[in-house]
Structure formats: C-alpha cells, structure tokens
Amino acid sequence: MNVIAQTLARCADNKRKALLPFLTAGYPDEKTFLRLLEDFGDAGADLVEIGIPFSDPLADGPVIQQASQHALEHGMTVARTLGLLRSLNGTYPAPRILMSYYNPVRAYGLQRFVDHAQSAGVSGLIVPDLIWEEGAEVERVCRDNGIDLIYLLARTSSPQRRRQIIRKSRGFVYLVSVTGVTGAKTSFSPSILNWIRRVKQESTLPVCVGFGITTPAQAQQVSRVADGVIVGSAIIDLIRHTGDPGRAVGRVRDFLRQIRKGIDHD
C-alpha cells in the first residue's frame, strides 16, 4: 500500500478529514517555500501538493499563474524543485504529491523524472493536462516506481468517463469542484455536494476535492461529504498579499488552522 493510501486510511480510521495544502515550488522564494512546507505539519496538513511552475498553466487561475511566472523568472526548474524536496527527506512527516503539466516532465524525461521524484521522497503525481486515454505510459512508469498517478475528475464528465477515471486513479480521486480553473470563487451548491457523494459511492478510493476552496466555511461544507480538501490558490494569494516572506509562514499557519477547525467539525 502506498503511503498516500495509508495516510488517508489512517485519517478515515480516526474520523479525520484530510487537509492537502498546495504550494508552487520556489514561491515566493526557495527559502520561504521550504519553511512553509516544513511548517505544514504543525499547521495540520496530512498530505502536501507541490506544483512545478509552467509557462502555460492552462488549468490555473490568475493567482497560481502569477506565482508560476514569478518562480520561473527566479530560475525554478524541475531539477531544482526535486532538489528542494530532497533537502526535506527523512524527517518530513506528510506524503508529498507533485503536480506538473506534461511538457516539463516530457522534457526532463518521463522515466528519469519519476526515478528522481521517487528518490526525492515523492509519493504521488498529478498531471492536469494528461487525459487517461493518453496516460498508459505515465501510469506504467509511475506504477513501477511506486508512485500514485492521480487523475483529475471534472463535473462535466459523463458517467462512463467518471467511472474510467475512478478506475484509473491511484491514491485518491481528485475531484475538480468548479467548472473552470483553480482559485475560482464558487458556492458549493447541493448539486455539487450530491455529485461528490455519488463519486464516493462509486469509488473504493478516498475522494479529495480541490479547485475553488478558499474559506474555512467552504472547507467545512465540502468535508461533510469528501474525505479530504485541497487548498491552493487561497494560500498562494495569502503569501502574495502578506508581501514580507518572513511573515508569510505564520499567516499561512493561522489560515490552515482555521481550515483545520472547519473540517474537524464532528
């Protein structure tokens, strides 16, 4: 059993909803990025997601676009991202999931990327522009290296497509709660919550929800039906608005603790 499944199973045993915060690698700078990541454990994170910046992040809204561009302008690459993660190795408590658009992975070399990711302590991979129809090779390489390939499932997917994605996903099923890009404002209507319930019924894997969760109240709403919540743009936005990187770690910790409180309702 991969460490992602173990962690989520432990959460379920303890009736705890999982919290998955997201950071863009190297944002706002390498040092602060690492401090934020190291602090996530204290802040109540169960797993962490790290995004490798890409020049053309199609699934991302303006907040993560700007963070990606900033990180790229400051020299962030796949190799440096993996180097930063390697520097955490050993003591770091939460499983790490890498998010990368396909082209940087392709340029690095798929096999090499997965090898190096694994030796940097990565347990899961999300490729937002990879559809399952094209995913066989990535699935195979990930499987051979003990990394979970996590597909995104959109609300617009037909029931057949939904079942395919559930079947192909490893670790957990990543539900995209909004019709749109990351960071979009949304209210979690009864129909969205029903959809999450339906996926849960169809899936033997845990179900985590991301895209558009920005407040503790939203996190609470979603966590009533999902196994975990993924929070990205709201964190990046907070870092950006804090300005002073020295203060960002504390502000993000406070914010994540509020989210934690929201999802520890029962």
Add this chain to the structure above:
Amino acid sequence: MSALQELDGEYRRARRDRGFTSELRELMETYAGRPTPLFFARRLTHKHRGARILLKREDLAHTGAHKINNCLGQALLARRMGKKRIIAETGAGQHGVAVATVASLFGFACTVYMGEEDIIRQAPNVARMRLLNAEVVAVNAGSRTLKDATNQAIRDWVTNVESTHYIIGSVVGPHPYPLLVRDFQAIIGRETRAQVQRRFKQLPDAVVACVGGGSNAIGMFHRFIADTSVRLVGVESAGKGLHTHLHAATLKKGSPGVLHGSLSYLLQDRHGQVRPTHSVAAGLDYPGVGPEHSFLKDNGRVQYETATDAAALRAFVELTETEGIIPALESSFALAYAGKLAPQLQASALIVVNLSGRGDKDLANPQVQQAVEQAAHQRRKNAASGTR
C-alpha cells in the same frame, strides 16, 4: 474533455448531413464570396524573372482573410450544439474579426481574447471587432501575444463550457480541432487545384503558404498532398534571424512538445518551458504549430522554409507597388519566399502563393510605416536620377 467529445461527435454527424453541407456551401458562396479568384501576377513575375507567380486571393474573401472559411463551419456546429456564445483567441485580429462577424450573422454573444501587444499593433482589427459587437479582452499574461490569448480562451471555455463554443482559429489545440479546421480550410486547395488545371491545363510546380499555427497552409496543401509532383512549401517567420531567439520558426528550430492539448513541434527551452517568440506578423507569432504540419515535415512531403521580418516587409511593399494588392504581413512571408524561388525555376513553371489575407490591418504597425516611408523615399530617388 467532455466538450471535445461532444464537438467530435457533432462534427462527425454534421459531415454526413446534407443539410449541413449544403448550408455551408451556400454561405461560402453568397456570404464569404467563394470561390476566391486565382490571379496571375504578371508584373511581379516579370520582376523576379522566373516562374509565373499566381496568387490565390483569400484576401478577397469576406472579412479579408481565409479565416472566415473555418468560422462559418464552426458557427454552424455551434448552432447545432445549441450554444449561445462563442469565444476565440486572435493574433493578427483576422480570426477575431471573422468570429465576431459570424457571431453577428448567427446572433451569438461573442468574446475575443487578444494579447495586449497585438491589440496595439493590429488596432484597426480591434475597432472592427468592437463595431461587430464583440467583447475584446486584453490578455496581459506572459508574452502578451497569441499563445497567451489562447491560454485565456481555453480557461474561459472550461469555465463556461455549457453555454459556449470555442472557435479555435488554426489547426492547433486538442482533437478534433486540427482536423475540423483543416477540413473547413481545405476548400482553398480544392478551388486552387481546379482553377490552375482549368486555366493552364497542368498542375502547379510549387505551392507556397505562410505557417504560424498553419491553417491557411494546410487548407491550401491538403488537396495537393497526393500530387507528388507538386512541391509544397510552408514558410515560417525567421523574425530577426534564426541565430537569435527572436523568431517563430517552430518547425525549423523547435523540438517535440505538448502545448494546448497536442503533441507537435514546439519552441521551448531545455526545461520544457515554452519560449517567447517574435514575428513582425502577429498571426505568425506563436511557439507551436499544427500537429499535421509536424507530420508533414517528418515524412518529408512538405518543405518548411523561413523568411525574415525584413524580407517580408520588402515583399509587402513590392506586391503593393507591382500589383496594387496590399497583402497581410503574414502572407508577405510566403511572398518573400516565392520571390526567391521563382528565379530558380523555369519560366514555364507555375508557383501558387496563398495570399491568405489583406494588409489594411497592418498599416498601424510602426515597422510597416517605416517600410512604406523607405519605399517612397526610394521612388523619389529613382525618379530624380531618371530625369537627370
């Protein structure tokens, strides 16, 4: 992904539907003004002292470029799918104008994404789109050109996919776009082939078209693929030179990569980040290229060449002076290469250049204004020396 499957299914059904094909044919004739003429450019031919140069006059199609062919086809598909709103990206603004035009024709709401830099250099087309009641949204991310406008259009589409159809302007993007855009543009090559045969009782020796994303080129080439005696040449923008990074020569200098949902040649750095591009022609200023062009490069059927900004600007002025036709800057890259090719071929040979659009839109571009000034200066000098 579901929307792409819906579009793919709808297109497959429409292709077999007489009602669809006959409505499209009628619109092409009565609205777009097809067939467009094939013009023998006598004075241009004389100047280059070589093969006869023929111009496929897509600049005379409604809205001033070949883009209308694709927009009419996709608008009919959008109506079949019950969409109320259409969106698009645009570089030179020719596609944006064509989309805004069909939106008026069919009564769709319309939003066009355009890079901030292109909004400045293609100002006349921005005014046309606004007059046509389209919302023009300035994109200030990244390089502020066509690539970033495409990113933003895709983000809009995934957000509003229920109500909205995305009319991609070139043979790029995820399947089925490269296929259906090619099919709607293939009328260019079908007409050209018949026109050349009717008038000259032979096939052309060479067919030349500019390549950005590659829609006018693939539309022109498609019918000629099986005619192996016909040399097919796609011309990319070498910008300020292939030795610099300031070009958009994707097929010449790029490597395989994934952008906007397809695997094709791509201008990228060694980390897989997409490179900024440069071309004086906004419509060629794109780091990717249609996947079918990558295929045609790899199998050798099409030869891909380049022309610099400077050569294209000279060709722009030259066609205006010799034939009274102001070509689009994009098409000027094809003209520049044809001018080089003509003297290498026999006088009996035929070269067809796809004149994909007209150049009125480019007159606000400072580099064009400079080229026009220089040409006027040269004419005055020539006239003065002639009287002595």
